[in-house]
């Protein structure tokens with residue numbers, strides 16, 4: 001694994017126009033049945049890409065019959081090649097305004113947490129304006145989870161990581177609150193991501209997140225880069 005220069009713990013290669021480099025370990029992530037399949041195809045064709053597949057909350061709320069749809073979707077997800085995590089899954093109250101939309105997101109989130117448990121895989125969690133609910137639900141499961149692009153409070157990040165099974169993934173976007181939990185969390189609890197093409201333009205923008213972490217922690221950037229790569233390999237159980 002040491003042939004990699006660094007890791008991008010979360011990107012969407014099916015949406016990226018470029019920046020796919022052989023020196024980066026990529027965890028490419030789907031959010032719908034179709035995008036899971038597109039990313040699975042990319043992962044199966046590239047030695048340095050692994051797959052995270054799931055149904056995102058923004059997708060879940062489009063289907064009043066999501067519970068029935070999930071039967072087929074989850075079967076497909078479980079059979080995809082190079083699957084190392086279930087995600088991105090979670091709750092997004094920024095987009096879900098009505099009770100019904102939030103209910104559909106909940107159903108979808110919980111069903112896939114059960115799936116991850118069954119498959120013995122970690123989860124990659126998206127939460128927006130719903131951090132307290134997401135953490136409460138995760139507390140009922142004994143799953144390794146990566147809080148992707150976490151934008152809750154430093155206190156919430158601390159509490160989740162202290163529980164033992166959560167890591168926090170840092171995007172190439174700075175915020176005051178994020179600065180606090182980067183400073184306070186041990187380096188082994190952190191990962192770096194580009195979330196390309198949504199936050200970073202390409203997976204190589206994970207380097208920006210790595211630099212930010214090194215700077216805030218006052219540690220050597222090369223050493224931080226290596227440690228975050230090891231954290232990514234270990235979290236996703238990449239052999």
Ligand SMILES: [Zn+2]
Pocket residue numbers: 010011012029088195198
């Ligand atoms: Zn993403």
